[in-house]
Amino acid sequence: VDSRYGTGKRQGDPSRAARVVLDSYRGPLIESAVQLARRIEDIRHKEFLGYLAAEEKRAEVAFKSVLYRFAAYLGWRELLSRELTYLEFEDSEQTKEVLRLLNDVRAKLSRSHFDVVNARPRLMLWTEEQTAIVGLILREDGTSGVIGLAKFLTGTHRTFPSRRSR
Numbered sequence: 001v002d003s004r005y006g007t008g009k010r011q012g013d014p015s016r017a018a019r020v021v022l023d024s025y026r027g028p029l030i031e032s033a034v035q036l037a038r039r040i041e042d043i044r045h046k047e048f049l050g051y052l053a054a055e056e057k058r059a060e061v062a063f064k065s066v067l068y069r070f071a072a073y074l075g076w077r078e079l080l081s082r083e084l085t086y087l088e089f090e091d092s093e094q095t096k097e098v099l100r101l102l103n104d105v106r107a108k109l110s111r112s113h114f115d116v117v118n119a120r121p122r123l124m125l126w127t128e129e130q131t132a133i134v135g136l137i138l139r140e141d142g143t144s145g146v147i148g149l150a151k152f153l154t155g156t157h158r159t160f161p162s163r164r165s166r
Helices: 014-046 048-055 054-087 091-111 126-138 147-160
Strands: none
Touching: 014 048, 014 054, 014 091, 048 054, 054 091, 054 126, 054 147, 091 126
């Protein structure tokens, strides 16, 4: 049991522990969700896709920045979900609701009917793909968080396809 949260059957208040976890992940999760929403808005209603036609380096950074925003959101969502799952929160309705919402997002991303053009789904991330992406974005130094964009950009050439291969 993690002593940071004062959890455990014999010690601490489980709902307090859940609040501590929620408070520590709320900011990064909200920030990553806002950044992802902005990029989706740029793609859908602005001219972001024009960057994909720019010179090769700019196009590659634009493409990978979209991947990064998805990955960062998925990473923070997963970290919060893991922390809450391991807490004893049976009495905390707020924590159960947060977990339900996090799982709803995971499920919605894995369905194909949200982005269909000409009867073909364009965006769908199965839960296994989401899990794999999370594995690539989480820090490897034992601290809780996601890697930064610079490390993501330098490491993705081995993992994610380039824009040209799409």
